[in-house]
Amino acid sequence: MSHSSTSGLDGTVSSISNVETTSDTAQLINTEDASTSNYTQLNKSVNFEDSDDEEFHGSHGVRRRQAQQKIEPGSMNVLSAKYESLDYDTCENHLLLDEERKRGYPFVVWKDIARWFIILLIGIATALIAFTIDICIEEFSKIKYRELKKSVDKYVVQDRLYIPYLLWVLSNICIVFIGSMLVAYVEPVAAGSGIPQVKCYLNGLKVPRVVRFKTLVVKTVGVITAVVGGLAGGKEGPMIHSGAVVAAGISQGKSTTFNKDFKVFQYFREDHEKRDFVSAGAAAGVSAAFGAPIGGVLFSLEEGTSFWNQALTWRTFFGTVVSTFTLNCALSAYHGRPGELSYPGLLNLGKMEPFPFQFYELPVFMFFGAVGGLLGALWNHINYRLTVFRIKYIGSPWLRVVEACLVAAASATCGFLMMFLLNDCRPLGEDPTKVPLQLFCADGEYNALAAIWFQTPEASVRSFLHDPIGSYKPWSLLAFVISYFLLSSWTFGLSVSSGLFIPNLLTGAAWGRLLAIMIQYMLPSNTINPAKYALVGAAAQLGGVVRMTISLTVIIIETTGQISNALPIIITLVVAKWVGDFFNEGIYDIHIQLAAVPLLPWEPPPLAHNIYASEVMSHPVFTLRTVENVGHIVELLKLVSYNGFPVVDPPLADDVEVTTYKRLRGLILRSQLIVLIQNKIYNENANTTWSNFNVDMNMFRKEYPRFPSIDELNLADWEKTCTIDLRPFMNPSPYTLPHRASLPRMFRLFRALGLRHLPIVNDVNEVVGMVTRKDIARYRVWRHRGHMGMEELILSSE
Numbered sequence: 001m002s003h004s005s006t007s008g009l010d011g012t013v014s015s016i017s018n019v020e021t022t023s024d025t026a027q028l029i030n031t032e033d034a035s036t037s038n039y040t041q042l043n044k045s046v047n048f049e050d051s052d053d054e055e056f057h058g059s060h061g062v063r064r065r066q067a068q069q070k071i072e073p074g075s076m077n078v079l080s081a082k083y084e085s086l087d088y089d090t091c092e093n094h095l096l097l098d099e100e101r102k103r104g105y106p107f108v109v110w111k112d113i114a115r116w117f118i119i120l121l122i123g124i125a126t127a128l129i130a131f132t133i134d135i136c137i138e139e140f141s142k143i144k145y146r147e148l149k150k151s152v153d154k155y156v157v158q159d160r161l162y163i164p165y166l167l168w169v170l171s172n173i174c175i176v177f178i179g180s181m182l183v184a185y186v187e188p189v190a191a192g193s194g195i196p197q198v199k200c201y202l203n204g205l206k207v208p209r210v211v212r213f214k215t216l217v218v219k220t221v222g223v224i225t226a227v228v229g230g231l232a233g234g235k236e237g238p239m240i241h242s243g244a245v246v247a248a249g250i251s252q253g254k255s256t257t258f259n260k261d262f263k264v265f266q267y268f269r270e271d272h273e274k275r276d277f278v279s280a281g282a283a284a285g286v287s288a289a290f291g292a293p294i295g296g297v298l299f300s301l302e303e304g305t306s307f308w309n310q311a312l313t314w315r316t317f318f319g320t321v322v323s324t325f326t327l328n329c330a331l332s333a334y335h336g337r338p339g340e341l342s343y344p345g346l347l348n349l350g351k352m353e354p355f356p357f358q359f360y361e362l363p364v365f366m367f368f369g370a371v372g373g374l375l376g377a378l379w380n381h382i383n384y385r386l387t388v389f390r391i392k393y394i395g396s397p398w399l400r401v402v403e404a405c406l407v408a409a410a411s412a413t414c415g416f417l418m419m420f421l422l423n424d425c426r427p428l429g430e431d432p433t434k435v436p437l438q439l440f441c442a443d444g445e446y447n448a449l450a451a452i453w454f455q456t457p458e459a460s461v462r463s464f465l466h467d468p469i470g471s472y473k474p475w476s477l478l479a480f481v482i483s484y485f486l487l488s489s490w491t492f493g494l495s496v497s498s499g500l501f502i503p504n505l506l507t508g509a510a511w512g513r514l515l516a517i518m519i520q521y522m523l524p525s526n527t528i529n530p531a532k533y534a535l536v537g538a539a540a541q542l543g544g545v546v547r548m549t550i551s552l553t554v555i556i557i558e559t560t561g562q563i564s565n566a567l568p569i570i571i572t573l574v575v576a577k578w579v580g581d582f583f584n585e586g587i588y589d590i591h592i593q594l595a596a597v598p599l600l601p602w603e604p605p606p607l608a609h610n611i612y613a614s615e616v617m618s619h620p621v622f623t624l625r626t627v628e629n630v631g632h633i634v635e636l637l638k639l640v641s642y643n644g645f646p647v648v649d650p651p652l653a654d655d656v657e658v659t660t661y662k663r664l665r666g667l668i669l670r671s672q673l674i675v676l677i678q679n680k681i682y683n684e685n686a687n688t689t690w691s692n693f694n695v696d697m698n699m700f701r702k703e704y705p706r707f708p709s710i711d712e713l714n715l716a717d718w719e720k721t722c723t724i725d726l727r728p729f730m731n732p733s734p735y736t737l738p739h740r741a742s743l744p745r746m747f748r749l750f751r752a753l754g755l756r757h758l759p760i761v762n763d764v765n766e767v768v769g770m771v772t773r774k775d776i777a778r779y780r781v782w783r784h785r786g787h788m789g790m791e792e793l794i795l796s797s798e
């Protein structure tokens, strides 16, 4: 066995070895045969066994070769190494134990009260943001459409309708331009609804800048401009992201954007605490968006949070109730009915009547579900293709702004053409539209399509749900469905902040109504209730796109205020999900896969019990000794980018060259090492510059979450000869598994406990390998048109 001397860290970094070491290791843990047979069973996207051996040299063998792969635009079988994990595991080091001992039970009670108080603040703040967004959208839209109506009324008689058309296009472009510039140049992570990013965060991944204050500001302005700018987008999705940012900000008592530490809630500056608050914030966002407190809790449970417990359910529910209540108070007061509490959420679908349904209608609901599933899958596919095109050809920010403006112009053009070409007239007074446009209709009538386009998409959903039968001609509905379906698919993923809930509800409500007309035509003896089918169509379309079931059912029930409509909606959503899943993934998962995020699914891949830790792990492992030399630590941190290092027994004086593995003593994080060096907690300085009494957990919390990088530390030469005793700071009891543990067992540890690092040990507790989330997430199940298999993804350095 040969050891490379590349790092100069021999002795501290356990055996930086080459290929020979790799095969040696396999023999040592005696699983080589098993591994070969497993690999042949996998439907691998890359055949590692065919790889050129020369590329295996160095510390990482296969993994290094993988890390050099570049992400092909549109590739769905790559994981990016740039995403780091959150750490849900508590580091039970001496400092924490000291803190617990000193503070005792009063501190536990105090912390609990603080948690509830923070949730209260999160609920209120989320609701106030929702209120601001709602009022701005309503007021600006009112001005915009009033002016446009005036212009149409003026120029239609002069036969110069191109003037209001140009005005419409121009106003859309100008408004969207502002939001798009902000997103493209100030904070790109604020684009879209933010739900995929929040989902990743709750799954245990750090998505850079996703919960920053700057992101919140850009998101808020962005969503206002997107909706007022006439794009086929909604404000509901972004509310979920906003709630998450509010939660992350308030619970930490500091702002990274402003570099301001309010010196409160320091004890919540840990990944697992922060993530619990973010779950509650996202739920509060859903609650404010839809006026659906239970839907909010279920959304966090179904879509996001990987780690859930009863206490979190209670707190999250409290947050959602506070959020919807605060928004209700504020909106009711704004609309001149203080105390009436009739505006629970941003999305107000209007109170629906309970619709009676017959047994024989169940197949009809299933049919609606199937149509929703098919259309949803098509919508997702179109959006996927567009996203790949964007990744390939619309890379620079200014091009993204141009595209957003183009879509804004296209939206106005679609609306105008439909109003102009389809003269769908309706008598005035039947529709509560605020801006009835006469256009070419007779006196006392107004253009039904103009009414749909000259209001916010949310108001249009209401129109489709509540307008009486016969309000729209079938051709108008068909034209609207086609244009809005394409526009909304084009809009999602643009460099603007907007969601997809409302546009899909709108498209679904329109084709639901269209199908209702067709059913009425086929069964003239029955009186069909168009509202019923519009609602079921809306649910089916949205369910087909996002593939949510439980939370979406509850959200729709809470938004429409009718529990008795639950069964048709459940049937529709379940069928929509089944049909859609047959063709592709839900839209959020597609975007997550396109971003190469190592998200852990709910379940481990099936038939994977014969894949062993010894095949999944990285080895040899970079380790540190219990008492380590500062120079070595700095060198190691500069050499590799890993975030966790097993701490092992120092070698006996005479076995440096002989023993390959060292006994595990604990695990230490890169961030902890950096803070220790930054504060010069060297053994040589003990009792002069620091002592055990003034080193506590706050030293680490002060820097959380943005720890300095190793290159930012300026070290004098003398410091490099000093040593640090890592024992009081490391996690002395990290979760470990033996090398013969199976993939599902490792998966469950990562998924259920939210681990970041899992050292693999041999029979005598010596570190033989390291497994992280990316090693586990690499094994992924694929399903396509009834077929199923497992693929091994490529780890990319990008």
Ligand code: ATP
Residues within 6 Å of the ligand: 063, 081, 083, 084, 085, 086, 617, 618, 619, 620, 621, 622, 623, 641, 642, 643, 644, 645, 646, 756, 757, 770, 771, 772, 773, 774, 775
């Ligand atoms: P994260 O990025 O999730 O915060 P990390 O940066 O420590 O964790 P990863 O980026 O997930 O680690 O690791 C990339 C690869 O490096 C994985 O295959 C993992 O097994 C391996 N690896 C991680 N830490 C070590 C280590 N100390 N020694 C050797 N290999 C490691």
